[in-house]
Amino acid sequence: MMTNTESAKQGLDLSNYDEEQVRLMGEMCIMLDNDDNAIGAESKKTSHLMGNINKGMLHRAFSVFLFDSQNRLLLQQRASEKITFPDHFTNTCCSHPLAIPSEVVEEGQLGVRRAAQRKLEHELGIKPEQVPLDKFKYLTRIHYMAPSDGMWGEHEIDYILFIKADVDLDINPNEVKSYKYVSMDEMKEIIATAEEKGVLLTPWFKLIDETFLYKWWASIDNLDALVDEETIHRL
Structure with missing residues (x-):
């Protein structure tokens, strides 16, 4: 994983950021062409620098929208420690599949x-058995860029996943500052x-809200x- 010292050697000083979030910046994301074909792997740090994004670097991501049995959407507020979009409210869980075999x-x-499933447990403490793989409903992909x-910044092809489940939460405070369930009207x-x-609000969440969210929600x-x-969808 990327350490502050290693990043400094590359001309990027991460010493002012949270140590755990810097560690996570060493995870390897799946790099893509514009048609979502995997073409390699780069660290989360490398793939999220605007200098690289402006040159066309693009990676795979996902956004989970989790609803309870009352059809309320679980929102989270990203922790202040997050390197990208700290303190922003967003959908239930947003992250990246890693460049690992599974x-x-x-x-x-x-x-x-x-x-x-991995990140729902890491961020919100939701156990995998409460969100089985076959219960995620894949809806579509969106391609967007946001500083x-x-x-x-972000430059992603984002896979949209809906899931309806009543879950137990055990929040990781290094990832999530707060959370709330909201009805459609409250949203x-x-x-x-x-x-x-x-x-x-995170830019991808605003884009999804403006384009697809309520149509999908009404048909949950x-x-x-x-x-x-x-x-x-190029948004």
Whole structure:
């Protein structure tokens, strides 16, 4: 994993960032061409630097939207320690499949599902048996780019996964600052008043909210007709 010393040798001083978040920057992401074909692997640090993103570096990601039995969506607020988009509210879990054998499997989005299950446990303490791989409903992919703070940003092909499950939470405070379940009306109110209330929202969450979220949410118990395995939506 990437240490502060190793990063400094590469001309990037990470000493002001949280030690655990710096460690995670050493994880290897799956690099892509514009058609979501895997073409290699680079560290999370390398793939999230805007200098590299502006040259076209693109990686695979996923966004999980978890709903409880009352059809409320679980939101999280990213921890202050996060290097990209700290303190921003977002959907339940957003991260990356890693360039490891179990998570590069593309058939049935199996690698992405495994990564989602892993990160739900890491960030929110949700046990894998509460979110079985076959219960994730894959909906589509979105391709977007978003700067975070000038140095860091995102450029991803993001796999959208819905899952309906009542789960037990054991929050990792290094990842998640707060969380809440919201109804559709409450979600619309958060979005409508975010700017005036100073509520920070991640760019991918805003994009999904503006384009697809409520259509999908309204059909949470009958999503099959909305699945699109072919399209990569360029947002």
